[in-house]
Amino acid sequence: MNVVDYKELESQVFAEKEHMSFESLLGYYRKGFIARSTNQNRLDNSASGGVVSELIHYLFENKQIDGVLALQPGGANPIDYNCFIAGSYDEWDGSQGSHYFPIPVMTALEQIMIGKFRNVAIIGIPCQITALRLAQKRMKKLERRIFCTIGGFCGGTTTFKLIDYLESRLDPTDIKQVASIRFRAGKWPGNIKVKLRDGRERWLDGIERDFQSYTTMLPACLYCADHFNELADISVGDPWLQDIIDRDDGGYSIAIGRTEHGLGLLSELINESRISVETITAERMVRSQRGPMDYKKRGLKPRIALKALFPAKIPRIEGARLIKTDILDYINAFVLLVLLRITRLRLYWKIVKKLPSNIVILINKPVYFLQKRHNLQKRIVKKLLTKLRIK
Numbered sequence: 001m002n003v004v005d006y007k008e009l010e011s012q013v014f015a016e017k018e019h020m021s022f023e024s025l026l027g028y029y030r031k032g033f034i035a036r037s038t039n040q041n042r043l044d045n046s047a048s049g050g051v052v053s054e055l056i057h058y059l060f061e062n063k064q065i066d067g068v069l070a071l072q073p074g075g076a077n078p079i080d081y082n083c084f085i086a087g088s089y090d091e092w093d094g095s096q097g098s099h100y101f102p103i104p105v106m107t108a109l110e111q112i113m114i115g116k117f118r119n120v121a122i123i124g125i126p127c128q129i130t131a132l133r134l135a136q137k138r139m140k141k142l143e144r145r146i147f148c149t150i151g152g153f154c155g156g157t158t159t160f161k162l163i164d165y166l167e168s169r170l171d172p173t174d175i176k177q178v179a180s181i182r183f184r185a186g187k188w189p190g191n192i193k194v195k196l197r198d199g200r201e202r203w204l205d206g207i208e209r210d211f212q213s214y215t216t217m218l219p220a221c222l223y224c225a226d227h228f229n230e231l232a233d234i235s236v237g238d239p240w241l242q243d244i245i246d247r248d249d250g251g252y253s254i255a256i257g258r259t260e261h262g263l264g265l266l267s268e269l270i271n272e273s274r275i276s277v278e279t280i281t282a283e284r285m286v287r288s289q290r291g292p293m294d295y296k297k298r299g300l301k302p303r304i305a306l307k308a309l310f311p312a313k314i315p316r317i318e319g320a321r322l323i324k325t326d327i328l329d330y331i332n333a334f335v336l337l338v339l340l341r342i343t344r345l346r347l348y349w350k351i352v353k354k355l356p357s358n359i360v361i362l363i364n365k366p367v368y369f370l371q372k373r374h375n376l377q378k379r380i381v382k383k384l385l386t387k388l389r390i391k
Contacts, residue, residue: 006225007319009133013231013259023282024321025293026256027230030263032285033277034239035255046096047184048238049253052123052150053096054274055234055265059121060089065147067117069108069124070095073180079160085111085120095123099183101158102218106131112145119147125154126226133231148261151229153237153254155213155292156221161349162212166192168353169204183209188251189238208357211364214336214371215343219312222303222337225320227292228285233262239280240288254285291372298323299371302333309337332370339367 014020014028022028037043037050039057046053059065070086072094083105086092105128112120122132129151136143167175177196184190184206192204229235235256244252255277257263269275286293302325304317342348352360 002315003318004130004134004315005318006230006321009130009231010319012137013133016260019260021282023286025286025297025323026228026282027258029235029256029258029282030260031266032254032256032280032282033266034244034252034280035266035275035277036250036252038273038276043250046251047190048188048236048251049255049275050096050251051236051253051255051269051275052152054269055150056092056121056123057089058269058272058274059147059265065119065121067112067120068092069105069120069122071099071103071105078163078178078181083108085115085117087117101160101162109135109142113139113141118145120145121148121150122146123150123152124232125152125157126229126231127154127220127224129229129232130226148234148265149232151232151235153227153229153235153289153292154224155227155295156217156224158213158216159218161343162209162216164349165212165216165353166194166204166208169208169357170194170202174200174202189245205357207361211361211368214367215339215364217340219310219340220314222310222340223300223307223312223314223317225296225300225317225322227289227296228256230258233257233259234266237289240291241284244288254280254288256285293323294373295371297321298325298329298373299333299336301325302330303337306330306333306337309334310340328373332373335370336367 010028017028020028020030035049035051037046037054039050039054042053042057043050056068060068067085067087070082070084070092072082073080079101081099081103083103085108086095105124109132111117122129124132129149132146132149136146163181166181167178170178174194174196177198178194179197180195182193182195185193186203189206191206192209194202194204196202228237235254235258237254239252239254255266255275257266266275270277300320301322
């Protein structure tokens with residue numbers, strides 16, 4: 001069986017640990033920022049703070065890269081995507097945003113190995129960046145041609161069942177007209193924008209996506225230990241902190257410069273006034289992701305122990321830093337894995353697609369809350385008080 005040894009990969013990526021900080025749940029890093037693009041157009045068309053869009057634009061403009069991994073809708077079907085190396089910002093434009101279903105982005109590596117590109121920026125989720133790091137160990141040409149890696153935070157990827165479910169929320173006359181689905185559009189943190197073939201648009205509440213995140217999850221994502229994209233040069237994600245959420249001036253990102261190269265690129269954007277930033281501590285970065293941290297760092301060991309309930313082909317994981325578990329974590333894992341067995345049944349989805357959204361959300365809420373154990377009791381009490389309108 002293949003092995004993913006996180007400590008070995010960290011030694012490969014962070015060979016020079018001078019001037020680096022370390023936090024057990026965050027990994028190695030040099031500096032973290034709350035950041036956003038100063039370009040309103042790029043900010044408006046991004047999932048959060050537009051930092052990735054701004055960086056790609058800057059790197060092309062200054063001829064530091066000649067290509068970037070692009071992911072764009074490629075047909076009339078919402079699951080049809082083109083994955084390729086774009087040779088300009090205009091060619092890449094449209095790849096922004098979050099994609100919540102499996103797309104084999106690493107197929108574009110062939111264009112790097114045998115194509116014209118010599119300095120390529122790779123944007124990916126943790127499993128993709130990890131796979132790239134493993135490939136770079138074996139293929140020095142690939143290592144030379146990757147200019148930088150930009151990694152998004154990731155709580156897990158869903159199967160195409162999420163697309164089917166979202167289409168069931170539309171008017172029956174629109175279902176067969178769906179051309180594309182943008183999972184996070186509009187004001188941050190975004191709702192779901194459905195574009196029909198005749199150009200019309202339909203909008204769905206983002207809650208339809210959020211409360212199906214576990215029932216439609218890819219099996220392999222149950223056994224992933226990386227949320228913060230710990231092996232990227234730059235890690236980027238949403239700052240789920242109340243003081244940031246309460247701001248009404250648009251989206252923000254957490255941007256973490258991990259390697260010297262990654263921090264240098266962020267510093268260039270700051271010096272050129274391409275992004276506005278404020279520093280953020282490791283404690284606040286971790287706190288901003290406590291839900292996913294509980295799911296990935298606390299729930300992983302119990303899910304692996306109970307893997308027979310929902311098997312998946314995964315490599316052996318070594319060197320992952322996890323949160324200490326207790327019996328409740330095993331109960332949580334059992335509940336989730338049993339639910340996922342049920343969701344494999346066609347009958348389940350036939351029923352769910354016919355149920356009103358508020359009923360579907362009510363069914364999924366317990367599992368959603370259980371997987372995010374941090375302050376669970378406090379959150380439950382807060383919800384009850386809100387329902388009872390008690391301040």
